[in-house]
Amino acid sequence: MSPSCISERLLALGKAAEGEAGFIFEELNRAASKNTEKVLSAYHKHRVSDALFAGTTGYGYSDSGRDVLDEIYADVFGGEAGLVRITFVNGTHAIACALFSALRQGDVLLSATGPLYDTLKTVAGLNEEKRGTFSDYGIGYREVPMKGALPDLPAISAAATDKAVKAVFIQRSRGYSDRRALSCAMIGEIVETVRKVNRNAAVIVDNCYGEFVETVEPCDVGADLVAGSLIKNPGGGIAPAGGYIVGREDLVKAAAFRLTVPGIGGECGATFGQNRLLYQGFFMAPHTVLQALKTAVFCAYVMEKLGFSVSPSFSDKRYDIIQTIRFGREGPLLEFCKGIQQSSPVDSFATPEPWDMPGYDCKVVMAAGAFIQGASIELSCDAPMREPYTAYLQGALTYESGRLGILTAAQRIIELS
Numbered sequence: 001m002s003p004s005c006i007s008e009r010l011l012a013l014g015k016a017a018e019g020e021a022g023f024i025f026e027e028l029n030r031a032a033s034k035n036t037e038k039v040l041s042a043y044h045k046h047r048v049s050d051a052l053f054a055g056t057t058g059y060g061y062s063d064s065g066r067d068v069l070d071e072i073y074a075d076v077f078g079g080e081a082g083l084v085r086i087t088f089v090n091g092t093h094a095i096a097c098a099l100f101s102a103l104r105q106g107d108v109l110l111s112a113t114g115p116l117y118d119t120l121k122t123v124a125g126l127n128e129e130k131r132g133t134f135s136d137y138g139i140g141y142r143e144v145p146m147k148g149a150l151p152d153l154p155a156i157s158a159a160a161t162d163k164a165v166k167a168v169f170i171q172r173s174r175g176y177s178d179r180r181a182l183s184c185a186m187i188g189e190i191v192e193t194v195r196k197v198n199r200n201a202a203v204i205v206d207n208c209y210g211e212f213v214e215t216v217e218p219c220d221v222g223a224d225l226v227a228g229s230l231i232k233n234p235g236g237g238i239a240p241a242g243g244y245i246v247g248r249e250d251l252v253k254a255a256a257f258r259l260t261v262p263g264i265g266g267e268c269g270a271t272f273g274q275n276r277l278l279y280q281g282f283f284m285a286p287h288t289v290l291q292a293l294k295t296a297v298f299c300a301y302v303m304e305k306l307g308f309s310v311s312p313s314f315s316d317k318r319y320d321i322i323q324t325i326r327f328g329r330e331g332p333l334l335e336f337c338k339g340i341q342q343s344s345p346v347d348s349f350a351t352p353e354p355w356d357m358p359g360y361d362c363k364v365v366m367a368a369g370a371f372i373q374g375a376s377i378e379l380s381c382d383a384p385m386r387e388p389y390t391a392y393l394q395g396a397l398t399y400e401s402g403r404l405g406i407l408t409a410a411q412r413i414i415e416l417s
Helices: 008-020 022-045 064-077 091-100 118-123 153-160 184-197 249-259 275-305 330-342 399-416
Strands: 081-085 108-111 140-143 165-171 202-206 225-229 243-247 309-311 323-326 364-367 380-384 390-394
Touching (some): 008 022, 008 275, 008 399, 064 081, 064 275, 081 249, 091 118, 091 202, 091 225, 091 243, 091 249, 108 153, 153 184, 165 184, 184 202, 225 249, 243 249, 275 309, 275 323, 275 390, 275 399, 330 364, 330 390
Parallel strands (some): 108 140, 108 165, 165 202, 202 225
Antiparallel strands (some): 081 243, 225 243, 309 323, 323 390, 364 380, 380 390
């Protein structure tokens, strides 16, 4: 949909949004500048040069580009060591390796932020009948429900007291839930709570969608490991695939053993000439996250003015790049997703339809016209097809394209009614 097809009402609403968002955009700009300084400082410290971009084949021994990037991620994200690999197939894969770095048969995994995300339930070998018991892999699982929008610190303390708890899991972003994303300050409070009662439990954070939103990261506030996807925030819309783990050196080493095999770990793994894209993507990441955040702020203002419930609200502090819009009905939700697809640079002619996506318990609709398949740092929108019919919007490589996508989607909803 071209700008000429968007109603004067919506164009005026978009202009008002940008006028109101001026002070918010300035704050976001400052954070992006600080994060860019962190990345540049790490690149300078590790003497990044063209020679690191060559890549390797076969076993991938002595891949200096791969090894230096591990150190850069560790520095920027506040860990002792890093593991950045294009061979992580997605964020769930990286998170799984992080979890199993700390868990052995007979150990207990404690989720401090309510139920595990849908795809992680199968990672832990869980099903509804086995909740609270040992999973298919001999690992115990317990969860502490959120107390409203916040973690229940007293309940976390009580659950973590059990010395069999060897890993405490924190999901920074909301997943398909109504709760807000967690700030690093709140993650630090959870870490402190766990440490008081169980110093042997590793605190592991799913950092997806949260990287570079704040000027600190979970390891800076005490987390033992963080993990995420390169086709979300840290890949900057350039990395073609992969994931990362950063944190305690012993746990990163154990996670590398899980990714490959014990005794080899991160010493092998060819990069096939992809190093430049990983370096360039990480360099671009703070700026790309800024584009996504500005798009989310714009979306919140427009959709709230059109009468829909949104979270975060327009002026709320943000701790991830996700924006939710609650539609209440299937019709406007699907029209919104179609509008996002229609405004995408890739596959704009496609029509998103709900489908049985692996790992989920209901149909899911996904709008994503992305240069990299599944890259949710690019403008995308997905939703489980169940009440209250909430859409989860994220990404935008450029604010200008994200802005147009929101107005296009809003126009379709107006025309539906």
